[in-house]
Amino acid sequence: MTWTWTPTAAWVGAIATFACLSYLWAENPVFRAAEHLFVGLATGFGVVGNWDQYIKPTIQTDILKDGKFIYIVPIVIGLLIYFQYFPKMSWLARYPMSFWVGYGVGYTLAFQPAVLMKQIVDSYGSKFAVSAKGGGIIFTQTLNNILFWVFLLTALSYFFFTVKRENKLLGWPAWFGRWVIMVGLGAAFGNTVMARISLFIGRLQFLFRDWLHVPGM
Amino acid sequence: MTIWTKGMVVDFWFIVAIGIVTYVLITRARAGMKIPEIRKIAGLEALEESIGRATEMGRPVHATPGLGGISAPETFAFFNTLGYIAQLCAKYDCRLIQTNRNYLVHSVNEEIIKQAYLEAGRPDAYNPDDVRYLSGFQFGYTSALLGMFAREKPAANIMIGYFYAESLILAEAGAQIGAIQIAGTTSTAQLPFFVAACDYTLIGEEIYAASAYISKNPVLLGTVVGEDWFKILVFLTIIVGTVITNVIADPKKNPLTSWILK
Numbered sequence: 001m002t003w004t005w006t007p008t009a010a011w012v013g014a015i016a017t018f019a020c021l022s023y024l025w026a027e028n029p030v031f032r033a034a035e036h037l038f039v040g041l042a043t044g045f046g047v048v049g050n051w052d053q054y055i056k057p058t059i060q061t062d063i064l065k066d067g068k069f070i071y072i073v074p075i076v077i078g079l080l081i082y083f084q085y086f087p088k089m090s091w092l093a094r095y096p097m098s099f100w101v102g103y104g105v106g107y108t109l110a111f112q113p114a115v116l117m118k119q120i121v122d123s124y125g126s127k128f129a130v131s132a133k134g135g136g137i138i139f140t141q142t143l144n145n146i147l148f149w150v151f152l153l154t155a156l157s158y159f160f161f162t163v164k165r166e167n168k169l170l171g172w173p174a175w176f177g178r179w180v181i182m183v184g185l186g187a188a189f190g191n192t193v194m195a196r197i198s199l200f201i202g203r204l205q206f207l208f209r210d211w212l213h214v215p216g217m
Numbered sequence: 218m219t220i221w222t223k224g225m226v227v228d229f230w231f232i233v234a235i236g237i238v239t240y241v242l243i244t245r246a247r248a249g250m251k252i253p254e255i256r257k258i259a260g261l262e263a264l265e266e267s268i269g270r271a272t273e274m275g276r277p278v279h280a281t282p283g284l285g286g287i288s289a290p291e292t293f294a295f296f297n298t299l300g301y302i303a304q305l306c307a308k309y310d311c312r313l314i315q316t317n318r319n320y321l322v323h324s325v326n327e328e329i330i331k332q333a334y335l336e337a338g339r340p341d342a343y344n345p346d347d348v349r350y351l352s353g354f355q356f357g358y359t360s361a362l363l364g365m366f367a368r369e370k371p372a373a374n375i376m377i378g379y380f381y382a383e384s385l386i387l388a389e390a391g392a393q394i395g396a397i398q399i400a401g402t403t404s405t406a407q408l409p410f411f412v413a414a415c416d417y418t419l420i421g422e423e424i425y426a427a428s429a430y431i432s433k434n435p436v437l438l439g440t441v442v443g444e445d446w447f448k449i450l451v452f453l454t455i456i457v458g459t460v461i462t463n464v465i466a467d468p469k470k471n472p473l474t475s476w477i478l479k
Contacts, residue, residue, distance in 0.1 A: 020360070027367030035364040042357030081324060097328060100321050104288035117228045117477045120451060124458030149459060156452055161426045162253040162445045181420060182412070189409035196385075 005210045014211040017203060123152055151180045224478045235447050243439030253442050255430050260399050260417030264375070264431065267397040268305045271372035277312035277347075278302065279371035281362070281387075283402065284355060285379030287321040290425070291403055295378045296329055297428030297437065302375060303333030307342055314371060315348045318358040323350040359383040366390045376411070377401040377424050388414035401427065 005013070019034035058075075062068045077096050084093035127149060129141030157163075158177035163170045209217035221229075246252050271278045280302050282295035299315070306313040315330060317323035327348045334343040351361040363386065366374075374391035376384075377400065384400075384407035391398045392414050400411035401419025411418045419427055425444075429437035454473075462471050 023363060023367075027364065032364060035360045039352045039357045039361045042352040042354035046353040084324070084327070093324070094328065097321075097324050100287050101325060104286075105293070107288045108290055116231060116451075118224065120454055120458070121474050121477055124455045124462055126462050127459065128463065149455075153452060153455060156448065156455075158420075159422050160445055160448060160452075161255045161258075162442055163449075164256050185405075185409040185412055188406060189413060192406060192409065 010206075010211045014207060017207065123149070151177075151184075153177075155180050155184075226479055227477050231447075235443060238446060239440050239443030241439075242443045243436050246435030246439045252438060253445075255426055255438065255441055258419065258423055258427055258430055260401065260419045260423070261427050261431050263397065263399060263417050264302065265305060267373035267375075267399060268302070268309060268311055270397060272309040272311040274372045276370055276372035277314045278306055278373040278375065279314045279316065279366075279391075279396070280375040280377075281316050282322055282326070282378035283376060283380040284318050284358070284383070285322070286319050287325070289379050291377075291379040292319075292322055294401075294424040294428055296325060297432060297434075298375075298377050298424075299326060299329050300333050301428070301431045303330045304337045307334045307337035307339040310339070310342065312344070313347060314365070314369065316358075316362055316365065317348075317350050318353060318355070320350055320353070323348065355381060355383060359386055362387060363390050366394055366396075370394045371396050374398045375400075376415075377419065377427070380404055380407045380411075382407075385410035385414060391415075 016034055016037075019030045022028055023031045058071055063071050077099060080092045081096045082093070083089045083091075125145075127142060127145045129138040129145060130136070131138050154173045154177035156177070157170055157173040158181060160170060160174065163174070165171050165174060205217060208214040242252050268278055280295075280299060282292050282299075285292040285295075303313055305311075313330065315326055317326060327345065330348055331340075331343050331345075334340050351365075352358045366387075367390070371391075371394070374387075374396040376387060376391075376398070380387075380402050381404070384402070384404075388398060388400065388410055398415035399417045399419075400415040401424040402408060402411065403421045403424065405421075408418065408420060412420075426441045428434075429441040458471065458473050461473055465471065
């Protein structure tokens with residue numbers, strides 16, 4: 001399905017675009033209006049979305065229709081958070097918080113660690129790339145493998161926190177590793193700037209094509 | 218029936234070993250015994266200076282964990298740093314504005330700041346209105362923060378956590394109002410922007426070491442040192458593995474690989 005802009009929607013979109021971009025000049029009432037509108041809309045969407053997708057189906061379907069009364073327990077735990085507005089009983093609000101923090105730590109430990117050993121094995125594979133046809137060494141690929149290995153080790157050594165920078169054995173790899181990281185970040189910077197420019201071009205296309213109907217856009 | 222997944226046995230024992238070594242180091246640190254020190258981290262040295270500057274200028278300090286949720290490890294790094302920031306702000310009588318995108322993180326941050334002001338002996342200085350939930354939407358949060366920057370002009374902007382596309386927008390807005398900016402994230406896509414637009418940047422894992430470094434908390438110190446030893450072990454394993462792989466005739470028969478992936 002393709003989205004077609006009605007004249008009203010295009011005007012609202014264009015005004016909102018200029019209101020947001022006006023921040024580049026200075027903070028001003030037009031930007032402030034757009035900011036508050038944006039935050040208000042986001043909050044409204046959030047409340048309605050939560051009600052429609054989580055709270056209502058849980059109460060109507062899961063608890064009342066399917067009889068999953070166990071769901072009342074997490075609801076009660078969640079509601080305890082509102083006790084922070086009652087100073088004398090605000091200690092009750094700490095229970096859901098400790099539950100969430102505990103859940104967060106547990107979830108991270110259980111599901112987020114990468115398969116460490118496989119990564120180590122993959123990083124010390126053969127450095128010599130051999131041609132499948134003649135059996136000779138492919139120079140560029142071999143150089144690439146060696147550079148990867150050197151950059152990996154030096155960047156890793158930058159993150160040794162118990163080794164002082166003055167250390168003669170591991171000091172210079174850490175120093176070089178910092179440069180390697182900066183070069184990597186520079187490449188990522190250029191890449192992302194290009195992506196941001198494409199977003200800006202998208203906005204210009206909207207303004208010229210969908211709002212102003214400039215021919216040829 | 219086996220309880221072991223092929224290729225994960227050494228992984229499992231490696232994590233168990235990290236746990237044991239970390240526990241021993243924490244116990245030693247708690248008992249006041251000597252454990253290796255953590256090297257200086259430039260951005261953290263500037264933390265106290267930036268809060269001191271904000272106090273002198275009579276302007277607030279702003280701190281955010283970015284968009285990470287309650288289960289993000291980066292958010293936990295922020296929690297530890299926030300306690301330290303809030304204590305400094307309470308000590309210097311400097312206003313701290315803390316903004317959030319996640320309502321769970323917001324609740325935890327409220328408690329941390331309240332506790333820090335209590336520990337600093339200034340519970341009266343804690344202002345709940347300065348711990349703000351702005352919006353659950355990425356750019357709703359960003360635009361609200363831009364407005365806040367322009368109106369309240371914080372003199373120090375501390376961004377430690379997980380950030381997405383809003384990183385450069387926030388860092389640029391902070392630079393525009395002349396705030397000292399200290400940022401840190403593990404997001405490799407956003408780090409370049411922080412490096413370019415902020416005064417100090419904590420790169421990747423430095424945000425985890427940061428909380429140990431500033432708090433000198435034995436639990437955190439033991440964790441960072443234990444983890445560091447295993448990083449050195451990984452470093453050496455890669456070197457040994459490379460030597461074996463490139464010396465033996467058939468790299469596929471590397472005994473180290475067979476043992477690691479059994």
